[in-house]
Amino acid sequence: MNLQTLTKKELISKINDFNDHLNKLQSVDNVPGNTDNLDQVSQLGHILDTSLNEILIFDAETFRFVFVNESARSNLGYTSEEFYDMTPLDINSELTSESAQQLVEPLINAEKDRLNFETTLKRKDGTTYPVEVYLQMSRFNGRDVFLRNVIDVTERKKAEEALKISEERYRVIHDQSPIGICLVDKDLIITHTNNKMVEMFESTHDRVLGLDLKSLKDKSFVPIIAQAFHGKTGKTEDLYSATTSSAYKWLSVSSAPIRNTEGKVINAICVV
Structure with a gap:
């Protein structure tokens, strides 16, 4: 043992x-x-x-x-x-x-x-x-x-230090990524977002975090995000009118499921 x-x-x-x-x-x-x-x-x-x-x-x-x-x-x-x-x-x-x-x-x-x-x-x-x-x-x-x-x-x-380094590397990549990234929970609420996503929607972290996708003014991207919770990936392009600002842009959105160690879908990741 x-x-x-x-x-x-x-x-x-x-x-x-x-x-x-x-x-x-x-x-x-x-x-x-x-x-x-x-x-x-x-x-x-x-x-x-x-x-x-x-x-x-x-x-x-x-x-x-x-x-x-x-x-x-x-x-x-x-x-x-x-x-x-x-x-x-x-x-x-x-x-x-x-x-x-x-x-x-x-x-x-x-x-x-x-x-x-x-x-x-x-x-x-x-x-x-x-x-x-x-x-x-x-x-x-x-x-x-x-x-x-x-x-x-x-x-x-050593394992704790390796994890710390890995998490820091992820944080830097995430925060400085040239594409928008966010996580959505099963209730279709945004639980995490990076700086680029906030910048693209000309908004703030406080206004984007906790946002319920079901209450968006423009729900054109919601279906492909929701299907991630059925284990499917999705991608679409369209004009989008932001809810938290006056931004109106042509966006390409991709979504995919995130699973836990048991294979259960726990989040959807969205890349914009």
Whole structure:
């Protein structure tokens, strides 16, 4: 299972499982001579160490790490021995002693049972990567600790940035297009329009957006737009008298359906 695809509810459930593991480790450790319990300790330790999540446990008083699993060691580039002399401040340049203490205060005071935040971690080689952190208190080897469950969100951030660039590219093309473009909903109301469309009708965005095509003074283009909601494309040319201005022009109008991922027509796009 790819843990980056887990829902927040599923992730919290896993964190609670890890917390239960720690409590069990604590309880079985106090029962001497119990081979089954020792086996359970080994099994639970293996679960934590081989988790795809980066799991870091640090002392609630000293903030020194007491356990770091293989995923975290591998990604951050430190050995277990090196981690035992480190604190979260050594891998997170955004944190200071004061801000770290303020961060965990709600957990210490039992105001919250867990915290969720995004930050940036720094590897041994100096490179950084974005993470989402789930932090909560627990008990480990007879002392209070913080359990830090970390998810590397590098790929998610890359996808978000790619989407942002794509949306910006679309916005520039849309706004600077030499042709008029508008979107119409199933009620034949204009929900979106670009600058060129407004310019062609010698009007304003405020007057064009929300315009009901059924109430137009000149409805000559309405039929080909309406047929888009039946899955058909259309094109026609005619003289057109604008409703929101005195414009009277010869226009060529094309329309086509816009479908969602299920294939259902949700809008009509009109190009003028």
